Amino acid sequence: MSHPRPFAITLDPGSSLHNHTGTWRTQRPVYLNRLPPCNNACPAGENIQQWLYHAEEGHYEQAFHALIRDNPFPAIHGRVCYHPCEDACNRGQLDQPVSIHAVERFLGDEAIKQGWLPPAPAPASGKRVLIVGAGPSGLSAAYHLAMLGHKVVIYEAGPLPGGMMRFGIPKYRLPRDILDAEIGRLATLGVTIELNRPVADVAHDMAAGGFDACFLAIGAQLSKRTEIPCRDAGKMLDAVSFLRAVESGQEPVRLGRRVAIYGGGNTAMDAARTARRLGAEETLIIYRRDREHMAALEFEADEALQEGVVIRWLRTIKQMDDSSLTVEEMELDKDGWPQPTGRLEKLEADTLILALGQKPDSGFLAKVPGLQFDKEGVLKVDANLMTGYPGLFAGGDMVPGQRSVTIAVGHGKKAARHLDAYLRQTRYCPPPKPELASFGHLNTWYYSDAERSRQPVLDLLRRTSSFSEIHAGLSADTALFEARRCLSCGNCFECDNCYGVCPDNAVIKKGPGNRYEFNYDFCKGCGLCAQECPCGAIAMENEKI
């Protein structure tokens, strides 16, 4: 510079930007996406955190599209899914979990109301896929395969699509207009459903229809039975047939005044609650183990008890007479299994419904070469869900594992990916799972205190006298509030904390939707950003020194 400097000053002023303090660093912060526990727990593999992110902004259509990338049936799942996501939700350790199912239902209902449709499928592949069974896993596979560009035809043995969603889950949990609306969306993707079309010989049907591959999703509809001495077999029914008969309404279901249900699973609860609604004066569940060991979910048992269903724990049925049951009291051994005590008791009941579990009706597969079955008659599949017969895949309730609508839908998606890979002669490799975002990764100080929203519940009197839906949906305001309770575990939601708390201005804000970047020229590696990140989306890594 040319101007004269003050006395004894030899240098012009410079900026500290010449001093790259990044050289001090022994650790560097890095942005990452950890796996939110809700996503990790979702059997359908939904990216829950992602769709809640859009819903938080009130961008419901965007949220819907993010959701249906994994699950085509949000209105159904918002109602009937047992939401393991909420059990895993980190917010549960803070106050109560986010009511994910209620927001999902809101998005699903909104989509039906507004007529939102899936995006255009991928270009046609020219391949044809046969799906046997229009239950949750078959429909889900159909949706995903259609989105991937394949032509899908579903053969359904029954008169209407939906499988157990229609013939197993009662109306008071899943209204049929919702079910029809969501299944109806598949038609817009070119999926064809042929009803009343049972399959006798899969290999033949595949060849006859010119199909390149087939997905078997026939469910598990045969009730397991037990021997109970009984004078009048007409008084004894199985739960699946009972629920199916109520749903199809073709012939009146004859129930007595006192109905007993044998079993402790969700189907037993559904059967008992349906019997109440049909006018049974007394409804009694008989289960051989106790409440801690029941297969049904807590809330199902609670709702049944609220509706006046009586549950007798630790009883097995020895004999059935005209108007009474002889039951034996049981005791649990140290492994939690019931052992007979010899103490007998008589209970009044004139109808008995057996709800002892289900198994698939896979007899028609016996002819297909290469298939393997376990001793319960359940079809064995490999890790890709493919059976021993090339191009023949199976999933949903018919293969071993836990059974629920959401698991079935997840199977459908998984099968679709593997089928697609098979059709394209590649292998589907699922992307590696990132590290789980645990509660310890969060800095919960930054989240506002907010109680969980509650869905309105139907009056108890109306519950036991009609099949009206029990739980109402959230309003738009409450849904927005609930979505905003999400902690966004492990995924940046642009709160500006890192940008604000860096003492060295070493975080660059890149604008809405583009998150941030570290300026490693100046970052000293203090770790404040990682410590103060509310959602655990920054990790500190050792520098190579």
Add this chain to the structure above:
Amino acid sequence: MSNTRVKFYQTGTFTVGNRLLDDSDRTVQSRPERTNSLNSGHRACQGCGEALGARYAIDAAMRAANNQLVAVNATGCLEVFSTPYPETSWQIPWLHSLFGNAPAVASGVAAALRAKGKKDTKVIAQGGDGGTVDIGFGCLSGMFERNDDVLYICYDNEAYMNTGVQRSGSTPAAAHTATTQAVGSQPGNPFGTGKSIPLIAMAHGIPYVATASVADLHDLEAKVTKAMGVTGARYVHVHVPCPLGWGCDPSYTLKVARLAVESGLFPLFEAEYGEVVARTPIRRLIKVDEYLKLQRRFQHLFGEPGQPAVIAAIQAQAERNIKRFGLVEKGEAK
């Protein structure tokens, strides 16, 4: 769909920003156009609370003053780490003279601006607790007494950190420093010493006094902005942890500052003309040991057998603050 506004933003106003917040509710620090008064490349330690507090306060003041601002700096860490000759980290007009005369220099700058008719240019003086509580105290009191049009901001890290962690008049009881070793029957800084400059400032009856914490950005910015709108002598006292002097992890700077507030040891309040007019309630009340045990300067209070009586005495100080300033309201703290 109804269009009722939902008054809930996931993180409310606890985070620096939030994409869901209205622009007017966002902090100065969340804005890409913030001044960055104290720019990158300064030589403060990792996780320096004072560097952060100074940028928070001066950026907010710059926005409030429409970028017409002069800052006078006392000697101390803030001055030393930001301006090693010939570099400067300051992106504002900035002036340094001596350790003890920052308030007097600022008074002079304010007088000069007045004489030149520059009504819109505001003056800030700033320093650490050493330059404010001890060495510059006479000049500060004079500035208050004359009600000069200056905002004085003290960044309180509770000791002379720049020269090697010696005790100041702001060092808390029982804290270990180079001059208050953790030895003898009353280890650390003796109880009953030190002083509260915010209360002394209030005793001068000046228009505005506030305490703030680097852990509560929204609160800090609101107070600085409010102070910038007041004419006359104003004082803002900002609590800024020093990882080096306190012996805590650099990543814990804000955590420790937050615990100081949540325990009641550092009360957040505002006063006008000598009267307390507002206080920031404690959100999640904690016991003082949760705050103390994260810092090596209090390490001698813990372990076996530890100093439970000393911890109880510190707890009593916190409870006195809570009662005196009304920091916990019924049903407020969890």
